[in-house]
Amino acid sequence: MVDTLELSLxxxxxxxxxxxxxxxxxxxxxxxxxDLQDGDVLCIASTVVAKAEGRQRSLKSYExxxxxxxxxxxxxxxxxxxxxVLEESKEVLLTHPFxxxxxxxxxxxxxxxxxxxxxxxxxxILLLPRDPSASARQIRNVLSRDCAxxxxxxxxRPFRCGVAGAALGCAGIAPxxxxxxxxxxxxxxxxxxxxxxxxxxxxxxxxxxGEADGGTPVAILRGLSYPREGGDxxxxxxxxxxxxxxxxxxxxxxx
Amino acid sequence: MVDTLELSLxxxxxxxxxxxxxxxxxxxxxxxxxDLQDGDVLCIASTVVAKAEGRQRSLKSYExxxxxxxxxxxxxxxxxxxxxVLEESKEVLLTHPFxxxxxxxxxxxxxxxxxxxxxxxxxxILLLPRDPSASARQIRNVLSRDCAxxxxxxxxRPFRCGVAGAALGCAGIAPxxxxxxxxxxxxxxxxxxxxxxxxxxxxxxxxxxGEADGGTPVAILRGLSYPREGGDxxxxxxxxxxxxxxxxxxxxxxx
Numbered sequence: 001m002v003d004t005l006e007l008s009l010x011x012x013x014x015x016x017x018x019x020x021x022x023x024x025x026x027x028x029x030x031x032x033x034x035d036l037q038d039g040d041v042l043c044i045a046s047t048v049v050a051k052a053e054g055r056q057r058s059l060k061s062y063e064x065x066x067x068x069x070x071x072x073x074x075x076x077x078x079x080x081x082x083x084x085v086l087e088e089s090k091e092v093l094l095t096h097p098f099x100x101x102x103x104x105x106x107x108x109x110x111x112x113x114x115x116x117x118x119x120x121x122x123x124x125i126l127l128l129p130r131d132p133s134a135s136a137r138q139i140r141n142v143l144s145r146d147c148a149x150x151x152x153x154x155x156x157r158p159f160r161c162g163v164a165g166a167a168l169g170c171a172g173i174a175p176x177x178x179x180x181x182x183x184x185x186x187x188x189x190x191x192x193x194x195x196x197x198x199x200x201x202x203x204x205x206x207x208x209x210g211e212a213d214g215g216t217p218v219a220i221l222r223g224l225s226y227p228r229e230g231g232d233x234x235x236x237x238x239x240x241x242x243x244x245x246x247x248x249x250x251x252x253x254x255x
Numbered sequence: 256m257v258d259t260l261e262l263s264l265x266x267x268x269x270x271x272x273x274x275x276x277x278x279x280x281x282x283x284x285x286x287x288x289x290d291l292q293d294g295d296v297l298c299i300a301s302t303v304v305a306k307a308e309g310r311q312r313s314l315k316s317y318e319x320x321x322x323x324x325x326x327x328x329x330x331x332x333x334x335x336x337x338x339x340v341l342e343e344s345k346e347v348l349l350t351h352p353f354x355x356x357x358x359x360x361x362x363x364x365x366x367x368x369x370x371x372x373x374x375x376x377x378x379x380i381l382l383l384p385r386d387p388s389a390s391a392r393q394i395r396n397v398l399s400r401d402c403a404x405x406x407x408x409x410x411x412r413p414f415r416c417g418v419a420g421a422a423l424g425c426a427g428i429a430p431x432x433x434x435x436x437x438x439x440x441x442x443x444x445x446x447x448x449x450x451x452x453x454x455x456x457x458x459x460x461x462x463x464x465g466e467a468d469g470g471t472p473v474a475i476l477r478g479l480s481y482p483r484e485g486g487d488x489x490x491x492x493x494x495x496x497x498x499x500x501x502x503x504x505x506x507x508x509x510x
Contacts (some may be wrong), residue, residue, distance in 0.1 A: 003271040004289045004475065007463055011262040034259045094496060108414035154450070158413045158497035159363035161487050162431045162451035164458075166415070176417045177465070195409070196417035200462040203419075203455035208262055210432070210450065211480065220259065225466065232416050241349060242413035246500050 008223030011208050013216040020217075022054035027142035030218055036145040041224060043205030045217035046128055046153040046168050047115060049135045055127040056119055057084065071095050081114070081125065088112035088127055093246040100246070105131050106234040107168055108243065109155050128153070132169025133233075140171040148173035148226060152202040152209075158242065165206025167198035167233055174198070176231025197226055198233065263478030266463050268471040277309035282397035285473055291400040296479060298460030300472035301383055301408040301423050302370060304390045310382040311374055312339065326350050336369070336380065343367035343382055348501040355501070360386050361489040362423055363498065364410050383408070387424025388488075395426040403428035403481060407457040407464075413497065420461025422453035422488055429453070431486025452481055453488065 014034045020026070026048065036042070050056070064072070064079035068086055072079035074096050082099065086092070089101035089112050098110045105128075107113070113128040129135040132151040140149040150170045154163040167175065180193040205219040237243065269289045275281070281303065291297070305311075319327070319334035323341055327334035329351050337354065341347070344356035344367050353365045360383075362368070368383040384390040387406040395404040405425045409418040422430065435448040460474040492498065 002288060002290050003269070004267040005270055005471075007266040007268065007466060009264065009266040009463065011264040012259040013262065014258070015260055016258040033257060035257050094500065097496065100496075157451075159490060159495060160421070160451060160454065161490055162449040162454075164451040164454050179465075194417040195461070195465065196412075196415060196419040197462055199415065199417075199419050200458035204459035207450070207452055207455040207479070208264065210434075211262060216260075224462070235414060235416055240414060241352065241355075242497065242501070245349065246497070 010222040011204070012220040012222070013208060013211070014218035014220065015216065017048070017216075017218065020048045020051040022052065022056070024052045025142065026052050027139045031143060031145075034218075034220060036143065036147055036220070037222060038146040039148075039222070039224075040145065041148045041150060041173060041201055041205075041221040041226065042139075042143075043150045043152050043202060043209075043219045043221065044136075044139065045209060046113070046132060046151050047126060048217040049129045049132065049139075049151050050115075050126050053129055053135065055129060057125050057127060058121075059084070059123045059125060062087075071099065075099060081111075081116075084114055084125060084127070085112045088114065093243060102243070103128060105133075105169075107132075108234070109153075113153055113155075113168075128168065133171060134169070136169045136171035146172070150198055150202055150205070152205055154206055165199075165202040165204070165209075167202040169233070170198045172228065173201075174227040174230040175233045177227045178230055194231060196233075201226075265477040266459070267475040267477070268463060268466070269473035269475065270471065272303070272471075272473065275303045275306040277307065277311070279307045280397065281307050282394045286398060286400075289473075289475060291398065291402055291475070292477065293401040294403075294477070294479075295400065296403045296405060296428060296456055296460075296476040296481065297394075297398075298405045298407050298457060298464075298474045298476065299391075299394070300464060301368070301387060301406050302381060303472040304384045304387065304394075304406050305370075305381050308384055308390065310384060312380050312382060313376075314339070314378045314380060317342075326354065330354060336366075336371075339369055339380060339382070340367045343369065348498060357498070358383060360388075360424075362387075363489070364408075368408055368410075368423075383423065388426060389424070391424045391426035401427070405453055405457050405460065407460055409461055420454075420457040420459070420464075422457040424488070425453045427483065428456075429482040429485040430488045432482045433485055449486060451488075456481075 059080040062080040062083040064083040068083040072082045091102040094100035115126040136149040175198040177195040314335040317335040317338040319338040323338040327337045346357040349355035370381040391404040430453040432450040
């Protein structure tokens with residue numbers, strides 16, 4: 001006896017977006033091309049959000065500090081690029097063999113997520129949006145529908161191979177679904193209680209974005225239920241045991 | 256002008272599975288309830304795979320070692336539970352405030368993924384499958400359709416709040432999609448080249464599994480293209496910079 005429940009999950013790619021320039025109204029450009037519905041989850045690659053926000057920079061505009069000069073050599077990187085990474089970061093966790101930092105908005109990643117692909121010119125770089133959740137809110141507020149917005153990026157992960165889609169910021173959806181107080185099939189309270197739904201959605205959105213030729217920076221997920229409020233994307237400093245252990249012992253705050 | 260591409264992505268939950276016992280043929284039980292098609296990605300929670308493989312244990316069967324006794328106190332855990340974690344692990348990375356280990360099959364997680372929920376009896380625990388990719392292959396080989404199989408679990412992640420679905424093992428699908436040699440829109444070779452597709456699929460599967468009451472341990476994803484071969488799920492020791500830094504300096508292999 002077949003007994004499957006077909007979920008109403010559907011996925012769409014928004015096509016025909018032109019190359020994004022500073023000042024472009026992404027929300028409007030997307031709505032012109034997509035028939036958004038209330039409850040849709042609109043996933044937008046951070047690259048296009050950053051371009052619309054004018055986060056493209058020339059390496060020529062950076063004056064490398066002594067620290068940037070010192071780090072750049074072993075990394076085999078342009079010192080001006082390293083300077084850009086340092087300016088976007090509030091903490092450096094690893095300096096070799098790659099530059100692992102905590103960005104000013106709290107995201108731990110390599111090179112502060114600064115991208116040299118998908119921008120024209122060898123001297124051009126693209127920073128991440130300054131505050132991706134603020135970007136998501138700003139886009140969401142312009143939409144005529146009640147949609148969730150997730151600004152996505154692809155990130156490497158400790159312990160596991162490859163990169164996966166992750167949420168850098170979101171609005172109209174909670175980063176976390178809180179299962180606390182729910183019971184398992186034996187009536188015991190669930191041990192795993194905080195599910196990173198925005199990341200799970202960013203992951204499948206990233207996979208879908210790669211499905212079309214050349215990549216598509218906007219994907220729509222429809223038919224899912226999701227929490228509207230609660231939780232954070234990034235561990236605060238005092239709860240992040242891995243970050244703690246990447247620091248020299250002398251720089252670790254007490255547990 | 257609306258110009259969205261509707262992807263053929265569909266999601267199903269397999270319903271009506273009984274409580275799984277040692278020796279159950281999961282593949283057959285799933286096919287009896289689901290109309291699988293070639294190309295489907297069958298995502299199965301590691302808990303039911305482990306139960307079918309008889310990975311339930313009583314704490315009574317563990318004799319805590321001196322190390323287990325020493326670690327258990329500050330962790331506020333039963334020393335027999337800590338002993339079980341140690342026996343399932345090839346390396347301990349953190350001993351406080353939680354026990355972060357590398358399992359014998361290479362997965363880095365807390366408590367070796369040993370579960371005390373969803374098993375009856377206070378003295379009962381459920382280990383992870385011994386070799387989840389072997390489990391996936393075994394299930395896949397019994398299926399009458401050419402499906403990919405992913406054994407999923409929910410895992411905490413460094414730097415980010417909450418847990419998310421991840422692949423512990425897979426068969427008929429590559430862990431990684433290799434974009435190397437592809438060019439971006441400016442004709443430059445892509446910098447991000449290894450996409451952890453099995454994890455991205457496990458993430459959305461985990462989200463879908465939670466959509467029905469009480470949780471459903473088997474989800475089917477249909478309509479996706481995916482690579483069949485290539486890549487690994489877990490970083491080998493020498494490439495894992497975070498794992499390296501969690502060790503005392505004296506125990507770090509040279510880069």
